Every structure is written in structure tokens, then in C-alpha cells.
Amino acid sequence: xxxxxxxxxxxxxxxxxxxxxxxxxxxxxxxxxxxxxxxxxxxxxxxxxxxxxxxxxxxxxxxxxxxxxxxxxxxxxxxxxxxxxxxxxxxxxxxxxxxxxxxxxxxxxxxxxxxxxxxxxxxxxxxxxxxxxxxxxxxxxxxxxxxxxxxxxxxxxxxxxxxxxxxxxxxxxxxxxxxxxxxxxxxxxxxxxxxxxxxxxxxxxxxxxxxxxxxxxxxxxxxxxxxxxxxxxxxxxxxxxxxxxxxxxxxxxxxxxxxxxxxxxxxxxxxxxxxxxxxxxxxxxxxxxxxxxxxxxxxxxxxxxxxxxxxxxxxxxxxxxxxxxxxxxxxxxxxxxxxxxxxxxxxxxxxxxxxxxxxxxxxxxxxxxxxxxxxxxxxxxxxxxxxxxxxxxxxxxxxxxxxxxxxxxxxxxxxxxxxxxxxxxxxxxxxxxxxxxxxxxxxxxxx
Numbered sequence: 001x002x003x004x005x006x007x008x009x010x011x012x013x014x015x016x017x018x019x020x021x022x023x024x025x026x027x028x029x030x031x032x033x034x035x036x037x038x039x040x041x042x043x044x045x046x047x048x049x050x051x052x053x054x055x056x057x058x059x060x061x062x063x064x065x066x067x068x069x070x071x072x073x074x075x076x077x078x079x080x081x082x083x084x085x086x087x088x089x090x091x092x093x094x095x096x097x098x099x100x101x102x103x104x105x106x107x108x109x110x111x112x113x114x115x116x117x118x119x120x121x122x123x124x125x126x127x128x129x130x131x132x133x134x135x136x137x138x139x140x141x142x143x144x145x146x147x148x149x150x151x152x153x154x155x156x157x158x159x160x161x162x163x164x165x166x167x168x169x170x171x172x173x174x175x176x177x178x179x180x181x182x183x184x185x186x187x188x189x190x191x192x193x194x195x196x197x198x199x200x201x202x203x204x205x206x207x208x209x210x211x212x213x214x215x216x217x218x219x220x221x222x223x224x225x226x227x228x229x230x231x232x233x234x235x236x237x238x239x240x241x242x243x244x245x246x247x248x249x250x251x252x253x254x255x256x257x258x259x260x261x262x263x264x265x266x267x268x269x270x271x272x273x274x275x276x277x278x279x280x281x282x283x284x285x286x287x288x289x290x291x292x293x294x295x296x297x298x299x300x301x302x303x304x305x306x307x308x309x310x311x312x313x314x315x316x317x318x319x320x321x322x323x324x325x326x327x328x329x330x331x332x333x334x335x336x337x338x339x340x341x342x343x344x345x346x347x348x349x350x351x352x353x354x355x356x357x358x359x360x361x362x363x364x365x366x367x368x369x370x371x372x373x374x375x376x377x378x379x380x381x382x383x384x385x386x387x388x389x390x391x392x393x394x395x396x397x398x399x400x401x402x403x404x405x406x407x408x409x410x411x412x413x414x415x416x417x418x419x420x421x422x423x424x425x426x427x428x429x430x431x432x433x434x435x436x437x438x439x440x441x442x443x444x445x446x447x
Contacts, residue, residue, distance in 0.1 A: 192332040
């Protein structure tokens, strides 16, 4: 296993900025508002051909100052338990505070290598800010500026020097890893579901809408298959989004759908499927995601033998553009039917990455066109010459024709439905594009 380094500190000392700097990403949400990070956030760092896993954590606060202080502390404790090395980040401009001293002494008792980095020291001329911090008596004290990169190299040199010889990071996100984004409106149970799937309290859960602000990735393995699961912030209607931090959170949620293979669209059984749920599903389809609908909080409604059928019909009617998406009724709270999610994801992923042979595809097209030829366009016959699959994830096809503009959307739908029937690809989006065959000019007279 790769060594693990956890960043610990008060709110707003620059932990997420340092995390982004070291991982060379923008994965951690950064804002001047304290308390933006609430969950553990993992990333990979490579320095001088040595690699390690970095954990960003929420800021430590007192329970009477923040409703989320207790669950955030639980997340920090879990990160500290996982870590091989602890990195205490302090604010050089604030000076050494009593709470910093208490935290340093507490971490020192854990008998793990403890590094202290004093952030917001923008250059050698500002290193006099370190004066107070020498009182800690730390053997590993580093001035740095996470924002301006000053001192970061010295810190990384010292960190990797403490790693055991020969450590290297396994590639946890190989081509076989299925990337899953859990998306939906606020407070529909996304974090609770991921905790249930992972079998641990990986994410902060609260009845307060908007608890999750960042897009948090987790890696797990089940039955020999690796999954990268992305928790995302709740996506509200644009007109209801006021705060800047929420706008950034929603952007990152949408970006997670750009990265994922399968989007789990979670909605509340008590409220039923809403227009916003359908809008979110549309975002997933636009980005080419495979889709599963998960009807959560199934334990909270009264049911009879027709309830499942009624909900299924409601979803199909509301999201007519996703007739292929499987629907599972679950309860993240009790675990009801959660065990069905990974097998359903596997089934969708198999179709999502399916490739149709060119010969078989063209035989299919010949039969489809013979059975139902395209309509005339401006008095001219529309010809389909041949087709090819250009990519997977999702299956994407191109058909070459003499008049791409002459293909009506209803005929395109007919072709896709026929392809589904012939190939059994009934649980994945299929993209079909039409292009004009190069060099084709048609016969004189246009017939």
C-alpha cells in the first residue's frame, strides 16, 4: 500500500489549497468561508518518483460553534487512524494559538511522524512569522505558501524521506474500475447510500440540506470488481441557488457526471419524482452516462402489491427520454435492496462498454432499412450506405448517408430501437450520428 499522509488543522488555514497544490488538481473545494470541507478527501501525490495518498480533512472547531463539529471530528479521527504520517497545518498570519498547541500535543501522543507546516509565509522575507511556532519544539517545522508554492518542495522532500524504502502506489483506478456518480437533489440520501455501500461512515450525514459541498471520491472493491464512487452536492434549481459556495458545489457535481461511467439518480420516495429529478437525469444523459434510478426511503412509505408498479410508471412517464434506465427501490437507512445496486451497475457497464462488430452492424442496418426505408427528403431518396461504431462508453455509432439532414428524428429513434432489439443493449444509452459520405454527389437529377 502507498503511504498515507493526513492534513490536520483549524478551519481556513489552507488545507484544501495545499491538497490541491500537492495533488495538482482542483478536486478540493476552496473558499474564504471557514468549514467548506466536511468529509475526508483523498488524492494521489507523486514526488521524486515516490508516491503517496493525501487526505484533506475538515477544520477542527468546537461543537458550540458549528453544528457539524462532531461529525467532522469523527471524519478527522478516521483520517488520523488511516494515516502513516500526520501533517499539522497552521496559519502563519494568525500566529501560534493555544488551540494549535493543544492539537500539536494531542497529535504528538499518537506516536506517528508529525510534520508542522506554517502556511501563508509567502517568501524568505516573511519567515520571521515562524518565531512563535518554534515554541512547539517540532523537529519538522516548515514555512510554506500553499497558494504561491513557496516551500512546498522542501516539505515534500522531507515527507518522502520518511517513507519506507520501496513504497509505491498501486493504481486503484485502472481501466477495470467502474466510476459511479451518486447525484440528486439535496437531502435525498446520497451520502447515507454511499456509507451503506462502503460499509463505513465515510461521509458526513445530516438532515440539513446541503451538508455535502464537495465531490468526494471513494474506492471500494466488491466481488473482485473495483468501483470509484463519487458523492456529490445536491443539485437545486438554478433560481434557488444564491450562495457562491453552493454554485461551485453544483458545478463540481456536474463535473462528476463528466467523469463517471454510471450515474445513480437518487430521488425521495416520499416526495416522488420531481421536475428537478428529471432535469438531473437529463444532465446525465447529455453527458453520455449510463443511468440507474434509485427510489430511496422506500421504508418510509405505505405500500401494497401495486406500489412498485405505480412508482415505475411514474418514473417512465416523467423521464420518457430514459426508457432504458433500470429502476430499483431501496432504503439507504435500512439497507433494503442496496445489495442489488452493484450487480445492476455491472450489467449496465457491460452494455455501456459493448462493441458491435462492423460486419454485424452493417447487416443489421441493411435489414432495418429494407424493413422500413427512410422517407424522401425534398423529393430525393435518402440512402444509408454503411455504419461503424466509433467508440464505447456509451456505444456511439456513425451512419454514412447521402443526406444527413434528411434523417428525421423519428427514423433515428426507429434505428436505435431496432439496434437495441438486435443486440440486447436495453440498459445503456446509444448515440447515433449521421454523416455525408465523402465524394458522394448523387446522380444528375438528384434521384
